[in-house]
Amino acid sequence: MESSEDDIEEDETEWKQHLMDSPLTSRVSGSSPNKTPAPAHKVILHFDLDCFYAQVEMIRNPALRDVPLGIQQKYIIVTCNYVARQQGVTKLMSVTNAREKCPQLVLVKGEDLTHYREMSYQVTDLLLSFCPLVERLGFDENFVDITEMIANRLPCTPDFSFEGHVYSTSREVAEAKANNHPELALGSHIAAELREAIHAKLGLTGCAGVATSKLLAKLVSGTFKPNQQTTLLPENVDDIMGSLSGLRKIPGVGHQTAKRLQVLGLITVRDLQLFPLTELARDLGSPCATRLKNLSLGMDDSPVTPTGAPQSLSDEDSFKKMTCMKEVMDKIQQLLSSLVERMRKDGRQPQTFRLSVRKYSASNKWYSRESRQCPIPNHVKQKITSASSDDTPAVLLSLAMNLFSKMVDTAAPFHLTLINVCFSNLPTQTAAASTRGSITSFFAPSTSPQTSTQSQIDSSMSASGADDRLGSPSIMTPLTPENTAESTPGRDAASRQARHTRSASVSAEASQPVTTSHSSTCSYGGDSKISATHRLPPNVDPQVFSELPANLQRELMREWEQRMPVLKIPAASRKPGREAKDKKGSGTGSQANSLLNYFKPA
Numbered sequence: 001m002e003s004s005e006d007d008i009e010e011d012e013t014e015w016k017q018h019l020m021d022s023p024l025t026s027r028v029s030g031s032s033p034n035k036t037p038a039p040a041h042k043v044i045l046h047f048d049l050d051c052f053y054a055q056v057e058m059i060r061n062p063a064l065r066d067v068p069l070g071i072q073q074k075y076i077i078v079t080c081n082y083v084a085r086q087q088g089v090t091k092l093m094s095v096t097n098a099r100e101k102c103p104q105l106v107l108v109k110g111e112d113l114t115h116y117r118e119m120s121y122q123v124t125d126l127l128l129s130f131c132p133l134v135e136r137l138g139f140d141e142n143f144v145d146i147t148e149m150i151a152n153r154l155p156c157t158p159d160f161s162f163e164g165h166v167y168s169t170s171r172e173v174a175e176a177k178a179n180n181h182p183e184l185a186l187g188s189h190i191a192a193e194l195r196e197a198i199h200a201k202l203g204l205t206g207c208a209g210v211a212t213s214k215l216l217a218k219l220v221s222g223t224f225k226p227n228q229q230t231t232l233l234p235e236n237v238d239d240i241m242g243s244l245s246g247l248r249k250i251p252g253v254g255h256q257t258a259k260r261l262q263v264l265g266l267i268t269v270r271d272l273q274l275f276p277l278t279e280l281a282r283d284l285g286s287p288c289a290t291r292l293k294n295l296s297l298g299m300d301d302s303p304v305t306p307t308g309a310p311q312s313l314s315d316e317d318s319f320k321k322m323t324c325m326k327e328v329m330d331k332i333q334q335l336l337s338s339l340v341e342r343m344r345k346d347g348r349q350p351q352t353f354r355l356s357v358r359k360y361s362a363s364n365k366w367y368s369r370e371s372r373q374c375p376i377p378n379h380v381k382q383k384i385t386s387a388s389s390d391d392t393p394a395v396l397l398s399l400a401m402n403l404f405s406k407m408v409d410t411a412a413p414f415h416l417t418l419i420n421v422c423f424s425n426l427p428t429q430t431a432a433a434s435t436r437g438s439i440t441s442f443f444a445p446s447t448s449p450q451t452s453t454q455s456q457i458d459s460s461m462s463a464s465g466a467d468d469r470l471g472s473p474s475i476m477t478p479l480t481p482e483n484t485a486e487s488t489p490g491r492d493a494a495s496r497q498a499r500h501t502r503s504a505s506v507s508a509e510a511s512q513p514v515t516t517s518h519s520s521t522c523s524y525g526g527d528s529k530i531s532a533t534h535r536l537p538p539n540v541d542p543q544v545f546s547e548l549p550a551n552l553q554r555e556l557m558r559e560w561e562q563r564m565p566v567l568k569i570p571a572a573s574r575k576p577g578r579e580a581k582d583k584k585g586s587g588t589g590s591q592a593n594s595l596l597n598y599f600k601p602a
């Protein structure tokens, strides 16, 4: 399987889309770009770690610190350390291009996100030990609302200065202005202290932005990189908004939003600032228009919402082309294995299982995910949390394939580019805390750098790193039960109806003993399921098989016929002349590769 550079770039897009999830504000009253922003009543910090995956790898293996290092996912360098960046390697460059730029580039595979995820939560936990208002964004970013910390410290601060850079302001001018902006000045010192703590306890460097809102803190934090910080004063808000090269640079304006704005002739931030709100509202609806307009003017009053425990755990992979059932089941099985392991570590019992696929579509390459979900039957729930149940992924596979067949017509050719498996509807932290306690680390964080948070979320981005707890939908992506883009709190099971329920109880029929040969009388036509009284191959778990939709059962039988002729017909009844073909079939390992292997754990 392959991943194109385009795919990854768009993952980056999704990654950047998650900032704003606030209800509308009503602060826009006109279309003047020169409207003075509200006074600094809040102080928000935004942290973004430097070359995050590369830093984690350099901590794991210090020998990598001084060499140009790239983190590879499929054919893409998802990030690289700053040594490599000095030599021209950039994030999301293809491996081929990166090697051309920097022949000494050392590559480390970054497809297993476990270490990145763990380090990511340690950073959040550490920040939480200073301030309860911490909101994660992706794997390497956090917002912290330090307004209250500042109110407490302000009375005992005799004089003010800025730590680090001040956006578009010289050091001398900034010093002169510090007394006019005591909250932001103090905020810059707190940002420096937190960056220092992250470095001292976890060995990670990063950038910080200090501003009066999440939007502005995020926009300003990357002004000086790496390992630096920048404060944005209210009088420079218009400068920073005007410096953005396009609407997509506004956090919260995703691909779809930008497309709709483009139709209205809006390309630059200034275009949006000047566009009449009433006209915008006619096209996009008033809440969305107001929100967008405010964002373009640098106004955002969305609160820092403590991230809390994940509402869902998911895993996914993207690829260029998946067209056959064998690959689909293989991939789902693989994703389920790692997801079940994470779910066990988390300790909670999910209520809902969701499967998402992305079908290839030339016109809408990245945003055509479709999802189906179903309640998890009780006996499967128990298996998920029971460490001794080795067959859990196989049992879940049947649920997954049921959902799959509702989205993809397996009898016709298909072309998938992504599969996502997700446990959602997780119990609240209280329930979880009583089960295992691991989730409590989100609420009573440890300051110890050794603490590894077990409750992990979404590795949804095999390439991007999105996060179930954080992602807010792009403001304009329509959400329907039939078409969900990613697992996020706002669009999770609670907001959707379960589409169907299947009983997972084992039918008396399905639990009949199986025999080693397949009845040649088995009919694959019609809609009815294949009864387990039809003989199934020895490696097929009849319970799992019985829960598959009829069309999939037929598909499997057909595949089995093609791939396992040795098993299909008892040797005695084989016609002469088939021998060589059969031997070839078994000799090439087709039996080991058969779909039917999925039905019984090895």
Ligand code: DCP
Pocket: 008, 009, 011, 012, 013, 015, 048, 049, 050, 051, 052, 053, 054, 078, 079, 080, 091, 092, 139, 140, 225, 226, 461, 462, 463, 464, 465
């Ligand atoms: N990431 C990814 N795929 C993407 C974007 C990001 O896998 N399309 C991962 C790799 C990054 C991490 O997320 O290390 C954080 O993303 P950033 O954009 O913050 O990039 P870095 O932290 O690597 O670099 P920087 O120093 O520029 O922040």
Ligand code: MG
Pocket: 048, 049, 138, 140, 141
């Ligand atoms: Mg980042």
Ligand code: MG
Pocket: 048, 049, 050, 051, 052, 140
């Ligand atoms: Mg970063």
